[in-house]
Every structure is written in C-alpha cells, then in structure tokens.
Amino acid sequence: MRLNKVSFFDLENRKELSMNDLEKSIEELRVNNDLISFSYEQIVKTFSQVYRLMAKPTHPLYSKLRHLGLSFFLSFIHSENLRHMLCDSLGKEVFSTGRREIDSKRLCMVSPRGISLHWLAGNVPILGLISVTLGLITKNKIIIKLPSSGEDYVSDFLKTFLSSKIDDEFQCVGQAIVKSCIVTRFNHLNLEASNVVAKYASSRVLWGSQDAIDFSSKLQSLVPSELISFGPKLSAAVIDEALMDDLGYERLVTDIVLFQQMACTSPQFIFVKGGPIPKQHVIDGVKNAYERIKKKNAFLLNQTEDSSHSMKKLEYSISLSIKGYKLHSKPEDGLIVYEGEPDINCFGYGHHVVGVTSFENEHEIRSKIPANIQGVYYVYGDLEELFNQLGDKVDRIAPVGQAHSFELPWDGLNVLDKLSHKSILWRNN
Amino acid sequence: MMNPFLENTLPYEIGEKDKRTFLFDRLSQLEAFHIRFCDDYKKISQNLSKQNLEIEDFIYIPAPIFKQHELISVSKDTIKKMINSSSTSSNTPSKVFFDQNTLNLQRISVHNLLTSFIGAERRPYIIFDDRKTAQGKNSMSARGAALMSLMGFSKKFFFVMKEKNGQLNLDMDALSQALEYAEKEGGFISYGFTWILHLVHEQLLKNNFQFNAGKLKNVYFLHSGGWKKLLDKAVDKETYNKNIANVWNISPSQVVDFYGMAELVGLVFPDCEYNVKHVPYYADIIVRDVNSFEPVINKPGYMQFISLLGQSAPTHSVLTEDIGEIVSIDSCACGRKGKAFKFIGRSTKAEVRGCGDIYASK
Numbered sequence: 001m002r003l004n005k006v007s008f009f010d011l012e013n014r015k016e017l018s019m020n021d022l023e024k025s026i027e028e029l030r031v032n033n034d035l036i037s038f039s040y041e042q043i044v045k046t047f048s049q050v051y052r053l054m055a056k057p058t059h060p061l062y063s064k065l066r067h068l069g070l071s072f073f074l075s076f077i078h079s080e081n082l083r084h085m086l087c088d089s090l091g092k093e094v095f096s097t098g099r100r101e102i103d104s105k106r107l108c109m110v111s112p113r114g115i116s117l118h119w120l121a122g123n124v125p126i127l128g129l130i131s132v133t134l135g136l137i138t139k140n141k142i143i144i145k146l147p148s149s150g151e152d153y154v155s156d157f158l159k160t161f162l163s164s165k166i167d168d169e170f171q172c173v174g175q176a177i178v179k180s181c182i183v184t185r186f187n188h189l190n191l192e193a194s195n196v197v198a199k200y201a202s203s204r205v206l207w208g209s210q211d212a213i214d215f216s217s218k219l220q221s222l223v224p225s226e227l228i229s230f231g232p233k234l235s236a237a238v239i240d241e242a243l244m245d246d247l248g249y250e251r252l253v254t255d256i257v258l259f260q261q262m263a264c265t266s267p268q269f270i271f272v273k274g275g276p277i278p279k280q281h282v283i284d285g286v287k288n289a290y291e292r293i294k295k296k297n298a299f300l301l302n303q304t305e306d307s308s309h310s311m312k313k314l315e316y317s318i319s320l321s322i323k324g325y326k327l328h329s330k331p332e333d334g335l336i337v338y339e340g341e342p343d344i345n346c347f348g349y350g351h352h353v354v355g356v357t358s359f360e361n362e363h364e365i366r367s368k369i370p371a372n373i374q375g376v377y378y379v380y381g382d383l384e385e386l387f388n389q390l391g392d393k394v395d396r397i398a399p400v401g402q403a404h405s406f407e408l409p410w411d412g413l414n415v416l417d418k419l420s421h422k423s424i425l426w427r428n429n
Numbered sequence: 430m431m432n433p434f435l436e437n438t439l440p441y442e443i444g445e446k447d448k449r450t451f452l453f454d455r456l457s458q459l460e461a462f463h464i465r466f467c468d469d470y471k472k473i474s475q476n477l478s479k480q481n482l483e484i485e486d487f488i489y490i491p492a493p494i495f496k497q498h499e500l501i502s503v504s505k506d507t508i509k510k511m512i513n514s515s516s517t518s519s520n521t522p523s524k525v526f527f528d529q530n531t532l533n534l535q536r537i538s539v540h541n542l543l544t545s546f547i548g549a550e551r552r553p554y555i556i557f558d559d560r561k562t563a564q565g566k567n568s569m570s571a572r573g574a575a576l577m578s579l580m581g582f583s584k585k586f587f588f589v590m591k592e593k594n595g596q597l598n599l600d601m602d603a604l605s606q607a608l609e610y611a612e613k614e615g616g617f618i619s620y621g622f623t624w625i626l627h628l629v630h631e632q633l634l635k636n637n638f639q640f641n642a643g644k645l646k647n648v649y650f651l652h653s654g655g656w657k658k659l660l661d662k663a664v665d666k667e668t669y670n671k672n673i674a675n676v677w678n679i680s681p682s683q684v685v686d687f688y689g690m691a692e693l694v695g696l697v698f699p700d701c702e703y704n705v706k707h708v709p710y711y712a713d714i715i716v717r718d719v720n721s722f723e724p725v726i727n728k729p730g731y732m733q734f735i736s737l738l739g740q741s742a743p744t745h746s747v748l749t750e751d752i753g754e755i756v757s758i759d760s761c762a763c764g765r766k767g768k769a770f771k772f773i774g775r776s777t778k779a780e781v782r783g784c785g786d787i788y789a790s791k
Contacts, residue, residue, distance in 0.1 A: 308750070308776055309720075310719060310721075310722065311491055311493075311719075311731065311748075311750060311776065314491050314722070314748070315491050315493055315494060317476065318473055318490060318491065318494050319494065319497060319498070320476075321472045321473040321475070321476040321477065322469045322472055322473060322494075322498050324472060325476075327476040327477070330477070331477070331722075332721060332722055
C-alpha cells in the first residue's frame with residue numbers, strides 16, 4: 001500500500017518504517033516504564049534545562065519558532081509554571097510524593113494513564129510542543145502523530161533532551177523521556193497506521209480541524225481511552241463601544257494579528273455592545289488601530305511574505321461578499337473587516353480577517369457566539385453578567401490585550417488531571 | 430448575448446490602442462450582464478467595484494473562487510457542460526459552467542487561435558492519453574477539455590495510451606496504427622499533457638524508438654500543463670522540445686507549449702516562434718504585483734485574464750495564481766499584435782493545479 005510508510009524518531013535519527021516496525025515500536029513502548037521511576041520534580045528540572053537550551057539562538061528551533069510563539073512556549077515549560085500546573089491539577093502533596101494521604105487507612109495514588117496519543121495539527125507548531133509537554137510531565141508514554149505535511153518541530157524538541165552538555169541527572173531523565181516517545185508521520189487517510197497508533201492509547205490529545213478530531217476520536221482502542229480535544233477552537237472579543245479608546249483598539253487589534261491570527265486564542269470576530277448595527281466609528285477604530293500598529297510595530301503583523309498571502313485575502317473578500325457580508329475594507333488593506341453574524345467558514349486564519357457584529361444585551365451574545373470558543377477578550381463593564389452568559393461556553397475570559405499574554409501560561413490548557421490516573425490504595429491493617 | 434468576434438478579423442491583428450477601446454466597451458456590457466444575472470457576482474460587485482475608467486479597474490475573481498462557489502450567469506437549465514480542473518492539494522476542482530452559446534464561442538476561439546500557429550488543415554490526430562480522459566457528456570476534466578479542443582483539426586483521432594491501475598502506459602500497437610495512417614495522410618498533429626508527453630518520450634528514447642516525421646508536412650506536438658515536475662528534474666523547455674524533436678526527426682519549433690485553464694474559457698496561449706505567448710483582440714492580460722495587485726509591465730506578477738468569451742459565468746476577468754510577465758506590446762517579431770507575455774510558473778505556496786496534476790504528483 002502506498003500510504004503505509006511512517007517515519008519515526010529514535011535516539012539516533014529518523015527512519016522510514018514499515019507498519020510492522022511501527023507495531024513493534026509500540027509493543028516496546030508498552031513495556032517501557034523508564035519515566036515512571038522519576039519524580040515530578042526531576043522531570044520539571046529536566047524541562048527547566050531544556051528551557052535554557054531552547055532560549056539560545058544556537059538551538060535549531062530558536063530561529064524557526066522565534067516568531068511563532070517560542071517565548072510563550074518557553075514560559076510554558078519554565079519550571080515555575082510546570083510546578084504550578086502540576087500542583088494545581090494533582091495537588092502539592094502528589095507533586096512532591098506521587099501520592100496523597102486521604103486518611104490513616106487510605107492513600108490516593110497518582111500514576112500516568114499509560115500510552116497517550118497526541119494527534120497534532122500543523123497550524124500552530126508550539127501547540128504540538130505543548131501537547132507533548134503535557135503528556136511527558138505526567139510521565140505518560142506518548143505517541144505523537146505529526147501533521148502529514150510540514151516541518152517536524154517535535155523531533156528537534158525531543159533531541160534537546162539528549163544534550164550531553166548538562167549533568168548526569170538530566171541525561172538519565174532526558175533519555176527516559178526520549179525513549180518514552182514515538183514520533184510518527186503518515187498520511188491522515190492511512191487508516192491502518194491510524195488504528196495502530198490508537199490501539200493501546202489510554203488517552204488521546206487531539207488537535208486540528210473538526211474532521212481531524214472526528215476521525216481520530218473514532219479510532220478503535222483496545223483500552224478505555226480518555227479523549228481530550230483541543231480543536232478546532234477560536235476566540236472572540238466582546239467590547240462596549242462606550243469604553244473603547246485608541247489604546248483599547250490597539251490592544252484588540254494586537255490580539256487579532258499576533259501569530260498571524262492562527263492561534264485558537266486569536267479573536268476572529270468582535271461583538272460590539274450597542275446594536276443593532278455596529279457603528280462606523282467602531283469599524284474605523286479597528287482599522288485605524290491596525291494602521292497605527294503597522295507604522296509603530298510592524299513586526300507584530302509578521303505576515304508571511306509569500307505571494308499567496310495577498311491572493312488568499314482577495315479570496316476571503318470575494319467569499320465573504322458572496323455570502324452576503326458587507327466589507328469595510330479592500331482586499332489590499334492589511335486587515336479585512338466585515339460586518340455580519342459570525343460564520344464558522346469565514347475565519348481568516350493567517351490572513352487577518354475579522355468580523356464585527358452587534359448585540360444589545362448579554363443574552364444576545366450567548367445565542368450568537370459559536371460553539372468551540374476558546375477565549376473571550378473584553379473591554380466591558382458588567383463582567384459578572386458576561387461570565388454568567390458565557391462562562392459555560394468558553395475556556396477563558398480575559399481583558400483585551402491578554403489574548404496571548406498569559407499570566408498563567410497554562411490558562412485553558414491544563415488537562416494534567418485527565419492525563420493522570422488516580423486510584424485508592426488501602427494500607428495494611 | 431454579445432458576439433465577441435469581429436468579422437474578417439484575425440485574432441492577433443488589432444493593435445493595443447484600438448483593442449483597448451474595443452475591449453473596454455464590451456467588457457462594460459459583459460460586466461453589467463453578469464451583475465444582472467449572477468447574484469453572487471452582484472454581491473461581489475457591491476463590495477469591491479470601483480469606477481471603471483480603464484480595463485485594469487474591473488473586478489477580478491481569483492481562480493480558486495471557482496472551486497468554492499458555483500458562479501453561473503445563465504439559467505441552470507441551459508447549462509450543457511461543466512469543466513473541472515482538479516487540484517492535488519485541496520482535491521476540490523474548479524467548476525466552470527458552459528451553455529451552448531459559450532461552448533460555441535469556446536470552440537470558435539480555440540480553433541482560430543490554434544490555426545494561427547498550426548494551420549487550419551485537418552490531419553490525423555494522435556493523442557497521448559487514455560480515451561477515458563475525454564469521456565463525459567455533461568462534465569469533463571480540463572485535461573480532457575484540452576485534448577478535445579484540438580478535435581477541430583482532426584481528420585481521424587487515435588488514443589495511444591491506456592490507463593491501468595492508475596498508471597498510464599503507452600500502447601505501442603495503437604501508436605503504430607496511428608503512425609501508419611499518418612504516413613498515408615502525409616502529416617499529423619499530436620497532443621499530450623506536458624508531463625505525460627515527457628514520460629512517454631523518456632520511454633521511447635529508452636527503447637530507441639525513432640520515426641521520421643520530418644518527411645511529413647504539418648507535424649506538430651502540442652502540449653499543455655504544469656512544468657514544476659520537469660523543472661525539478663532540470664528539464665527546461667529547450668531540452669524538452671529537443672528530446673521530442675529528436676525522437677520524431679522534426680524541428681524543436683514544431684513542439685508547441687500552450688497555456689490554458691478551465692476558467693479561461695476558450696483562451697489558449699501557444700508559444701510563438703519567439704517563445705512568447707500572445708493575447709487575441711477579444712481578451713487581455715494584466716499582470717499584477719503579487720502584494721499590491723497594482724498592474725505591472727516587464728515585471729513578474731499574477732496573471733489576470735480578461736475575456737469576452739466568459740458569458741455563461743463571470744469568467745470575464747479572472748486572476749490566476751500563476752506568475753507571468755508582459756514582455757512586449759505590439760512589437761513581437763512574429764508579427765502578432767497586442768501584449769506578449771511569458772509564463773513563469775506557479776506562485777509560491779499556490780496549489781498545484783491544472784489538468785494533469787494527478788500525474789504531476791506521481
């Protein structure tokens with residue numbers, strides 16, 4: 001079969017494998033318990049060293065990810081953050097000892113779930129690295145299914161754990177981490193390989209489009225499998241036009257344009273209080289802020305220079321027109337602003353397209369906001385009412401300007417409890 | 430419906446200045462027609478139109494839009510054919526709809542344009558493809574449409590390849606039969622997708638196949654389709670033409686590359702003897718800067734094609750993802766008037782698209 005080739009990462013290099021080789025590697029992974037013998041603290045310390053190595057311009061990922069969220073990823077794997085996440089999810093006692101005393105007779109024991117399958121998407125590379133990190137700090141053995149095309153950042157990341165420049169403990173933990181990983185790449189239509197990687201996965205962390213999520217979540221597993229879906233998600237902004245000023249618009253537009261609008265945290269549309277039609281000065285506020293950012297901080301826009309970018313914008317403009325949206329900018333403008341209810345098919349990933357729509361009261365936002373909202377960023381007065389309406393639909397509600405500036409880098413991403421297994425151990429009488 | 434053709438006028442005999450006046454008036458009429466009869470185009474126009482003072486001011490539709498939307502300006506009942514151009518990366522083909530009027534315009538245009546390069550005489554037609562490619566009463570691939578566009582020059586046609594398990598193979602018996610007939614008739618024309626023709630000739634060269642077509646009259650090998658795979662293999666146009674010419678003992682100038690795509694309804698752009706392509710009086714090319722979309726001359730950019738043939742769908746102004754350059758106006762040594770351009774290649778990260786991309790990807 002033409003599609004049955006897979007590639008994988010091992011200690012030395014990447015190899016092209018047959019399906020049998022992949023199955024054999026997974027069998028070996030099943031019996032591998034190297035990582036479980038280390039404490040959470042040892043693993044955190046190892047990540048801390050990786051943090052230092054990746055922060056250097058000489059690291060292979062430094063230049064590749066410098067404009068694609070490297071600093072965010074570094075803050076994510078910073079020891080302080082990892083400790084914070086583990087303590088928050090599993091408890092301080094568990095972080096220190098791997099167990100929690102319930103009473104004199106019983107202990108709550110925390111262990112990894114086993115094999116964790118990470119089905120990655122290609123649009124935001126650091127999310128793949130975050131996914132891998134989530135799996136590893138919970139001591140799971142992980143199978144990483146890379147997107148079928150695009151660069152393999154994960155292998156470069158894992159190779160960092162093999163650096164010989166650090167101490168012995170780093171090398172022991174680092175090698176155990178790498179041995180606990182299989183990185184595969186195969187065409188997403190390859191059902192045979194997909195079933196092989198899912199066969200023993202007791203958890204699946206899924207990223208990507210709805211089609212990819214649906215496909216990967218339906219794969220059969222021989223063990224019960226916890227599904228953790230991160231995609232597809234998107235974000236929105238909710239603003240009260242009466243509270244907006246130039247700075248507010250600049251923060252809002254910065255949230256939109258950072259990461260080329262490809263992150264799930266990037267607002268794709270703006271809800272404006274004051275309906276029924278967004279006032280022209282709101283649209284002008286957004287457009288003018290974009291122009292100011294272009295002049296003052298053009299690096300933030302960081303759009304790709306390939307020529308298909310402008311073509312894609314033109315396509316969006318035409319598609320939006322055909323769907324009946326009113327455009328407030330021309331395709332050649334940097335930011336395409338359109339007016340109308342959010343349309344799940346009209347998001348401008350990578351191309352700076354934002355929709356503006358109005359609402360008169362908070363109840364109305366609830367009905368208008370699409371499913372799968374990651375974050376809502378606000379300039380708004382009545383936060384309590386906003387939370388009452390949206391709290392159960394979104395992962396994160398933060399002020400405008402904070403879409404990508406996580407004070408808590410794990411905000412919205414902490415699934416460590418789902419990647420761990422808790423069991424009760426009765427002491428001997 | 431508007432007749433885009435002038436009586437007793439050859440495709441390339443009107444100079445740029447007169448052509449612009451001719452085109453502008455008719456293009457305005459055509460745009461008004463599409464705004465009136467195509468709801469989707471009307472919506473586009475409401476958002477994007479500006480005052481049309483020059484041909485360059487008219488709205489242009491990016492070719493990928495025809496993959497995402499079905500744009501039609503005539504009643505659906507009158508649609509006679511749909512041409513698909515496939516795409517390897519999205520697997521979503523463009524859909525271009527033809528009514529009888531547009532089919533007629535397409536046929537007349539292709540015939541007149543190619544006549545200027547290969548003559549009007551009907552000859553045996555050897556097709557380096559499988560018969561299945563040309564099948565389909567109501568719909569057809571762009572590759573099928575390209576090979577069918579030469580049927581007007583055919584006295585008798587021969588498909589000389591067979592597809593088996595997704596692989597096209599040369600049928601030597603069919604080829605021998607075709608050549609026997611061609612020898613009797615004293616000439617032939619031939620068509621194949623660029624990449625397929627290359628693979629066939631690699632095989633023919635390997636088998637030491639030789640045929641003296643030099644003694645015959647009016648022999649032409651026409652081909653169309655992407656060059657990416659060939660350029661990856663360091664096969665440039667000169668080498669390509671020589672390889673084919675050597676097998677058949679003909680001049681490399683008898684190997685003719687023509688550019689076309691489904692969205693360009695009836696417009697084909699063969700290379701002239703000076704290796705540039707020409708635009709007939711009822712069409713135009715505008716090359717646009719890849720970032721600003723400003724029109725440019727003597728500089729590479731996206732190729733936009735204006736055409737009076739685009740009547741059953743708003744294909745009268747299409748911006749392709751292909752990069753080209755206008756190299757002269759009214760001054761090509763071949764004598765053809767109007768703009769002359771060179772096709773440079775696909776734009777970066779653009780989808781591989783075209784009639785033979787299934788084979789290009791293998």
